[in-house]
Amino acid sequence: MSLADQVLAVNDDLPIRTNKPVHSGKVRSVYWLTEEDSQRLIKEKGYDVAPDAPLAIMVISDRISAFDCIWRGEGGLKGVPGKGAALNAISNHWFELFKQNGLADSHILDIPHPLVWIVQKATPIKIEAICRKYITGSMWRAYSKGEREFCGIELPEGLEKDKVLPELLMTPSTKGILTGIPGVPEADDVNITRKNIEDNFAAFNFSSVADIAEYEKLLKQGFNVISEALDKVDQMFVDTKFEFGYVTDAAGNEKLIYMDEVGTPDSSRIWDKTAYQQGKIVENSKEDFRQFLLNHFPDADILLNKDRMPEREALARDNELPLETLMDVSKTYTAIAEKVTGRPIVLSANPKQEIIDVLGSQYGLID
Structure with missing residues (x-):
């Protein structure tokens, strides 16, 4: 076989x-x-x-x-x-x-x-519901360039890379390309503010303004349940993306539910707690694979620059990655799943x- x-x-x-x-x-x-x-x-x-x-x-x-x-x-x-x-x-x-x-x-x-x-x-809510407990990734990149407002949230001075944030932050972005919403660029995966959502709740598929608070509650609750469980197996829940939607139950009631996957290495950053306490970041998520790609190809800008999508697609199409790289990813995914x-x-x-x-x-x- x-x-x-x-x-x-x-x-x-x-x-x-x-x-x-x-x-x-x-x-x-x-x-x-x-x-x-x-x-x-x-x-x-x-x-x-x-x-x-x-x-x-x-x-x-x-x-x-x-x-x-x-x-x-x-x-x-x-x-x-x-x-x-x-x-x-x-x-x-x-x-x-x-x-x-x-x-x-x-x-x-x-x-x-x-x-x-x-x-x-x-019926999906047209929002990538992102929750962050630590400052890293795109939020850190923006912060390190001097930006102090992220998704409409004012960030304090003095934050350090990969360190815990003063509070759990919800930093939504668009899911798919949304057109005709004032102040929201017509592009996939762009950061938005809570005010953007409130002012145009129907365009994001919310049934009512009140449901925005409900989605935030479910996002926080879900994050905290996963975070506490990961802590027990010596892992840290750093940030994640959730998706939500509406369904009708057998009794005819409309309700907001979790959709797609939650808390996986594809949709989250998960760090090893012991390594973190020793000052090292050990990723139990797809982040390591992303870093491998950035280091593997001589021109990392192709992977980061959305204007170079045809070149990026050619890279993926024309290159076979080393077998050991995909097997390392396999070990990361199966090991965290087993934990x-x-x-x-x-x-x-x-x-x-x-x-x-x-x-x-x-x-x-x-x-």
């Missing part, structure tokens, strides 16, 4: 019954179920959703994306072994913990396989066939 066989690189070609195009993102692919299958599963499985709620199968791949490109390794390796299973295991663990702590629900209804979620359709969940991450010998078997035999979704 070659390493390449253990990697689920292409996840949009499964024979899952659907009458809509498969939506393939950087890492996940979404198969919208037919109305008949959605309604049948809601009845059969007793999901707490409206009886006519659209459901989807979400399949996570082992692809690795950084700087908006998908990267590959030597020997035909088109992803990172164990990465998808590690991400799902971590997210599933946090969502379970959220439930135990009485936090909001997530869009996940069922987990048929380590690489698969059954999800309900949600968080307390269970081993088992690599599938043939992930695609396993998914087809379980969705066919237990869910009746394979044609």
Whole structure:
């Protein structure tokens, strides 16, 4: 069994019954179920959703994306072994913990396989909800250049790189390109202020102004639950990105829920606490891979400058990365997943066939 066989690189070609195009993102692919299958599963499985709620199968791949490109390794390796299973295991663990702590629900209804979620359709809030406990990354870069206002928040003098902030900060950015919102540039992933959101709450898909405070509450609660749990396994939750959306439950109530993944090495910075106390930063997240790419290619500006996207895409397309680099990423992801969940991450010998078997035999979704 070659390493390449253990990697689920292409996840949009499964024979899952659907009458809509498969939506393939950087890492996940979404198969919208037919109305008949959605309604049948809601009845059969007793999901707490409206009886006519659209459901989807979400399949996570082992692809690795950084700087908006998908990267590959030597020997035909088109992803990172164990990465998808590690991400799902971590997210599933946090969502379970959220439930135990009485936090909001997530869009996940069922987990048929380590690489698969059954999800309900949600109306997404068009905000990348970012929470920061330490000053690092883009916030530090801005601060070190003398900027003292970040997402409308006034930052005090005297902050030090990689040190804890005076309080947990919420620094939202746009999700997708939003047009026609005063004061908000028409570009993906631009920083915005709370006032931007309040003044244009409907454009960001909020049902009411009051729900802005609700999303902030869920963001803080989620961050704190994960932060406390990571602390117990000697890890630090540095910053993270959450996504939220609206769904309707079986009783017809609209509610705000967590969407996508939470607290994973793809969406967060996680640092080793012992190393930090010794003055070193040891990343248990994708940040190390980003740094590798910046050091690996002679002209780092290609990766950082959005105006050089065609050159960046060519770099990702034309270069096979060293095998050991992708295996280091594999170790980082599986090790943090095993620390968080307390269970081993088992690599599938043939992930695609396993998914087809379980969705066919237990869910009746394979044609």
